[in-house]
Amino acid sequence: MGAAGLSADAWSRVVFLEDPVCDGCGAGFEHDGGAFARSRCAACTAQPHAFARARAACVYDDASRALILRFKHGDQQQFAPLFARWLERAAAPLTADCDAVLPVPLHGLRLLSRRFNQAAEIARPLARAVDRAFLPDALVRRTRTDSQGGKSARGRRLNVRSAFAVTPAGARAVHGRRLLLVDDVLTTGATAEACARALLAAGARAVDLAVVARVRTARTLPT
Numbered sequence: 001m002g003a004a005g006l007s008a009d010a011w012s013r014v015v016f017l018e019d020p021v022c023d024g025c026g027a028g029f030e031h032d033g034g035a036f037a038r039s040r041c042a043a044c045t046a047q048p049h050a051f052a053r054a055r056a057a058c059v060y061d062d063a064s065r066a067l068i069l070r071f072k073h074g075d076q077q078q079f080a081p082l083f084a085r086w087l088e089r090a091a092a093p094l095t096a097d098c099d100a101v102l103p104v105p106l107h108g109l110r111l112l113s114r115r116f117n118q119a120a121e122i123a124r125p126l127a128r129a130v131d132r133a134f135l136p137d138a139l140v141r142r143t144r145t146d147s148q149g150g151k152s153a154r155g156r157r158l159n160v161r162s163a164f165a166v167t168p169a170g171a172r173a174v175h176g177r178r179l180l181l182v183d184d185v186l187t188t189g190a191t192a193e194a195c196a197r198a199l200l201a202a203g204a205r206a207v208d209l210a211v212v213a214r215v216r217t218a219r220t221l222p223t
Helices: 008-012 042-046 062-072 079-090 092-097 108-114 118-129 153-160 168-174 190-201
Strands: 054-059 100-103 139-141 164-166 178-186 206-214
Touching: 008 062, 054 079, 062 079, 062 178, 062 206, 079 092, 079 118, 079 206, 092 178, 092 206, 100 118, 100 168, 118 178, 139 190, 164 168, 164 190, 178 190, 190 206
Parallel strands: 054 206, 100 178, 178 206
Antiparallel strands: 139 164
16 A cells, blocks of 8 residues: 555556646646746736646546545545645745745634644645745635535636635734645635735735646636
8 A cells, every 4th residue: 555545556546747837827738848847828828816826736637536535525634744745746836935834724614514624734744844834824714605616617706705814813924925825626716816815915925826636727717
């Protein structure tokens, strides 16, 4: 058995994202060569996200989804340090520049039912590994939003609009700092976008994003 109890077969089926990737959203390019390593996809060039840069450890597909769901809903927290190690590698350009690491927060009621915030459990060992401050309570989810699953890109944006806020203590902690926001999955970027906007409004210098997995295709422009 491999790390976190993964069989060799389960490990081999995870599609890790390697350079070149889009610097803005972390999507893989289908081009070879260093000339593409720091470029951005057409969507990010035309309309950048509120977060400055993004990296993902792997593609979100059947293999990675099974692992993430075992961690997120199966209470198999041995995956947290494994995912943190994946991000330490995949997001190295971002961790090198950041001043602090923080997770996408859960609403209190959802945290109560799930008993842990999966993003925080990944962000904590990542912050420790790269020797950066960990800010688990700077950002809060003040609205218990519906699940993002099954919603269109526009529906996702509307669902999380104004859902996040920075606490007074958090505002002091993030002011003037470059932050690394951590989550498990990136789909359209709506949740990370809402978080980044709240942090920037509170005085953060910049916000980057690191996720365990992201959908294979680059985002589409909003309509």
